[in-house]
Amino acid sequence: MIMTKIIEYTAKGKTLYKFNFYAGKDELTGKKMQVRRAGFKTKKEAQLALSRLEYKKESGEFEPLANRNITFETLALQFMDAKKASLRKSTYLVQRNMLNRILASLGNLKMKNIRGYHCQNAVNRWSKKAPATVSNIKILANQVFEYAIKNGYITKNPMDAVIMPKKPAKKRENNYYTKQELNEFLTFVKQDRPSLYPLFRLLAYSGMRIGELLALTWDDIDLEASTVSITKTLSRVNDEGRTTIEDTKTKAGRRTISLDAITINILASYKQEQSKRLFSLGILNTLPKPLIVFDRGIGSSYSKAQGERFVRVSDIRRYLNSMYKRMPKDFKHITLHGFRHTHATLLIESGANIKAVQQRLGHANINMTLGIYAHATKIMENEAINGLSLYMEN
Template sequence: MTGGTRKRGATWSYYFDLGKIDGKRQKKEKGGFKTKKEAETALAKAINEYNNAGAVFTPSEITVSDYLDQWYDLYCKPNLKYQSQVTYLRIIEIHLKPKYGKYRLKALTSAILQEYANDLKMSGLAKKYVSCILTVFGAALDYAVEPMHYLSANPMRYVKLPKIERSPRERIVLSMEDWERIVERFPSGSRFYIPLMIGFYTGLRISETFGLTWDDIDLEKRELTVNKQIVKRNFGADVRKVVEKKDKRKLRSSWYFATPKTQSSKRTVKFGEMLYQALKQERAEQMKNELKHGERYTIQVVKKELDEKGNEMQRIVPVQKSLQSDLPRVKMVCVTEHGEYTSTDSFKYCSKIIHKELKIAFDYHSLRHTHATILIESGADVKDVQTRLGHANIQTTLQTYVHDTEKMANRSVDIFEQAVKQKKLS
């Protein structure tokens, strides 16, 4: 490694060559030292830090930055879904490269990475996000061991996630009074009435509700089928350009149908009279509006495309009815009077009004949580609730949606008292 000192004006500076990043040789220079000796001492310390990152090792030529780029191209692109690619690349560019990008890969040790994990904890990041950063780094280093053989062992293996004492996220359960105020503010005829009703009366996730088409709803059997969800993604640019916000002209986004969150998310959900009447009326109104607005009415068609891995996906394309399209039409459940698609982005306005105008703690997930809590409080079988919500295992239902409430506690007391009385009589 080359380096040296030089006098610049009244002070001294040191400089030395770094490893290559993006194939280009990088140079480090720092000035402001009063004497040449101070600059030489600082140079030796800087070179030692660069070469070792605080540890004794046998260095490899590849830097962490270049390796992460290599790992992303070789592993992430072919194997991860679009949203996961975006998440991984943001972690790489925002967290990993700025911290360790200039160092050589073999400079990393468990001690160094444990200190990094502790620093992430102290930075105030959410526990889940800290875990995600460390998981991504760990996966990258696993790949460096096998199949790349850049490392003999993964230094992340012995790093422990620091305990982050943080109050659990409040899970909002709406009172019936608050629910009545919400549907009074967004009554039948509002573009938000149907998604609110679906969330409250079925417990669907927001991406499932806004992915529903009329083909998914059987009014005669009073049931709906969850076989897809809605996702927003960019097209016309690769993930790296999206993350780095380059080539903004091509960073267009659109809504796509995607597979459900998990295999167990594919399910049929029965519903009762209230939602039946709401859906029946909405279906009739949409048919009436389409006749009323005629060729000016907006419809949605689906266009088949290929994702980064060559898998088929379906993009939802809005077109005016007057434009004859050869693409198959899809009839979305959540639309406006003029047929425009009501998306999860559109629903943010509804949530904002409920927060600021009605002063009610609310997000769409609170409808799902309220639905599950009412069922459990009323004595519904937990296994049935799990199936209805589409959870992969019953522990998720128990830990996430079933919690102690005053009503449940009182019912337990009543059950016990009645059981004791029966035993005394027998």
Template sequence: MATVQKRGDAYRIRASAGYDATGKQIMRSMTWRPAPGMSAKQITKELERQKVLFDEKTKSGHHLDGNIKFKDFAEKWFEDYGKEHLRERTYYRYKELAERTYTAIGHIRLDRLQPHHLLEFYRQLAEPGVNMRTGGGLSPKTIKHYHTFISSVMDRAVKWQLIQDNPCKRVDAPKVEAHEIDCLDETEAAQFMRCLQDEPVETQVIFSLLILTGMRRGELLGLEWTDIDFDNCTITIRRTSQYATGRGIYTDTTKTEKSKRTITIPVELAALLRQFRAWQGERRLRLGDVWCTDWAEHPRLFCQWDGKPMHPNTPYQMLQKFLDRHGIRRVSLHSLRHTNATLLIGSGADVRTVSSRLGHSQTSTTLNIYAHQLQSADKAASEALADTLIRKRPG
């Protein structure tokens, strides 16, 4: 039967998990801490319940404790927690980060993982040569992703009472410098739209949607024809299309619940979408049985040549070629989302409307990202009011 030892304001519960090959008894332990405000009687009753539960778990082999190594626990965390609670994109991203993390700290027991282990790992990630593409170290943003992954695992270990605290909380997360928003100004955006008219219809639709709606890349590629309401000129965003190594292209949920939204589009864009749908239908008829039937029930707007969903890297490659052809300075795909937001703000749209169209979970997110643009718009509004009421007084 499990035994109890009081240690400060907590209780240490120990139980036998049998014997190892040498005949040595295997002991497991856990710490239980009463909730604030519990009476002595309640503590006694709950402590007895915890003893019985812990004893049963230990004897059945279902008990974990801080002795488990980080890699072993993380794998269990992926299986028992990650698959159900993480967004699919986050799950596969963490899987990608896991390999390098296991090499550095996978052998360390949870109860012995200390801040200096993490700091050394982050230092190694920043060393030249770690990034195979650039030859330099990983960016602070990527290193912060590693920190978030490790912290998520350790947080769950605390909640499952394997350890008392999360060492990641005692380490400052790598600082990510705030980058100035890169987007097209009004003149560049107008040139962008003029040049689009000389492009194939698919190119026109992809970049018109991005710059006129501000939707994210994954949201764009997740669009299905049933999401387009031609009569009311609206698009409803319900899902995203993502890619992960070993998983391929898959459908995922939107970034947040607020990201599920309906956006009004200009009638000109609705007409262009009709033209694009007709073009896609003709291509599908020409290909016949070659056209992929796996996605027949959920036909995507943007596909590969054979009807399979478009790879997430394709729009970026298309954008760079388009910009080079027309002598427009290179910007990222996400810059078109920023362009949409800044032009809306410049046109006088209120923050709540901009936030809603972008699918931000909170208006404060919009305020933080576009603080400079909002300040400029506020100054312009002040000047316009002064022109009307002060500088243009009759007489």
């Protein structure tokens, strides 16, 4: 262990004290790290300052740091590149888009200069512009700082000082149809766009995610056994909107579910019509097998690239929004995910077992199913009390 000497010297006729503290060796450059201090009026003051430095060294604050001038952006891009192989392509795209928001706030700052107030100001901005995803954005930024610590660029995480803004009050969840509303919706679709009626029927009567449904090929549907196997999902993988097929998000997402007889008959008829259409276009025997259930619809849309042959989620969302404009103004609007919520709610209202609902929806965590269960049972409770009131009055 190198002992640090406190040296007495004279400056402008005054006796002062100084020392040269050895803080360790930079493993990257091989150079010694020296901390020089001078101008102490007494030896006791110099000794106190030296003790503080020795404590910092013991606690690891003088660990050799790699390239202390590196910016947040440079390191964040390194982090995302390292992380890419462990993520689904669609998840990587989502996180890469979140990173763009982070870089707008912190990207130009040097890692060594970022303080808690920089992070707090950034989180406050994200909270205003992206309240629904601010927590996820903050988590990603935090991961970049932790990566920086593990790789020797900084010693402390400035995100630790952040106080998360209060979340806005959550709007009441109403993204589902009642039995009557669903029947009215499907009746309208059947008349307005018959070619899409099978898609919306299957979406509402299976509880599948829209990405799972659009990834289906005919070998996934067993018309004789009245089942559909869900093993993959359609994902957007770049900013241009190109799509690809990926495995389901979780192991629980891989499942085989039963379909009702009416839906099976609708799909069987749709399959026959699809074959006739593709045959008339002269491409039935040229397309890769198995055929996609819900394809782009016309021959010119097909490409050798598998992903380009699939209907995109944005295509269906666009149709849904345009259809709402043609429906009565007071008809409820729900999202594509709302059909999944509708299916789960109607299952529970019809008396389905909560575990069966979880397995059918492919929920990895039963708490997700319980949230829908609590909502559905509240509806049932209201109907029950209204029924009691009518019973007592008659």
